[in-house]
Amino acid sequence: MGIANHALAAKTYTDNGDGTVTDPTTGLMWMRCAMGQIWNGTTCTGAANTFTFDQANALTGTTTFASQGDWRVPNIRELQTIVDRSVSNPAMNLIFPDAIQSGVWSASADTSLSDVAWFMHFHNYGGTGFGGYKISGYQVRLVRSDTQSGKGQTLILPMGWNLLGNGWNQSLPVAELLGDKTTITTVWKWDTATSGWQFYTPSMITQELQNYAASKNFGVLNTVGAGEGFWVNVKKPFTVTLPNGGAILSVDFQSGGARALTVGWNLIAVGEAASASGFNSALSITPPVAGVVPQNLTTLWAWENSKAKWYFYSPKLDASSGTVLTDYIASKGYLDFTATNKLLDAGTGFWVNKP
Secondary structure (H helix, E strand, O other), X not given: OOOOOOOOOOOOOEEOOOOEEEEXXXXXXXXXXXXXXXXXXXXXXXXXXXXXXXXXXXXOOOOOEOOEOOOEOOOHHHHHOOEOOOOOOOOEOOOOOOOOOXXXXXXXXXXXXXXXXXEEEOOOOOOOEEEEXXXXXXEOOOEEEOOOOOOOOEEEEOOEEEXXXXXXXXXXXXXXXXXXXXXXXXXXXXEOOOOEEEEEOOOOOHHXXXXXXXXXXXXXXXXXXXXXXXXXXXXXXXXXXXXXXXXOOHHHHOOOOOXXXXXXXXXXXXXXXXXXXXHHHHOOOOOOXXXXXXXXXXXXXXXXXXXXXEEEEOHHHHHOOOOHHHHHHHHHOOEEHHHHOOOEOOOEOEEEEEO
């Protein structure tokens, strides 16, 4: 297992004066204290609690602090951004008082080992990502996307195909964000209105791009709208921060709504941390009966770059008795949303096939 260390050097945070700080580079708002500690207006007091991986992720969306209720466990990429190699023991910026060297859970499960997930160990000058057993006890430091900062999730994109999402209520300017031809090969978006592709490449000037797109019956991709997913083919790993403007919710895609899914394939994104089954349930205008899996979609798919494999979910198979869904996933070599605790968030694009 190996997640590259993209730790940042010493940086300046904005102290919000309420036990939180905002990173102006990423737009992420962090709790200054680990869970279990108490912010007394000046520093963190008390001992930090430890959690298993599942216990940690149960804190997402259930914790209120500093008048905010959308706190979540950071993914491993986000957690790496608070590493500070200018200090040691722990290698964490001093804006986080009384931090210790213990491991800190991320929300990122390992995609190959079902009982392993990623955490950070801020020991010495390190901060390297390690795989830890989910039953282990580590600390938790919650984060949220600060919608007042104008920044959204910071994504570190590896080489190859990346299926991303714009889960914010704001359009993304493609050429501005993804216009570096040294790092980007192509960008693609599915246009449900025409059942065709929109295309962009930074290697072509405007007229060349228009001519090429027309010759292939593509549209020219200029913007990624709110709630849309898109593909990026990366030639060299790089970091991009997506601007935000309020989260797109799963319920926004219900029938009759402004973002209602169309029959067939839809490439979309949400700004909340939703499970695949949770997204399916949220499409029900009337809340489904407990224990009943509504049939609001045929299949749901998300792409895992590091494994070059698909995550797969089917409400029909999920509604079947026993292990029908998990058996089918295993037989096809797909990845299991539930087994890996894979969530759909603001930076994740996913395909939905609506009957």
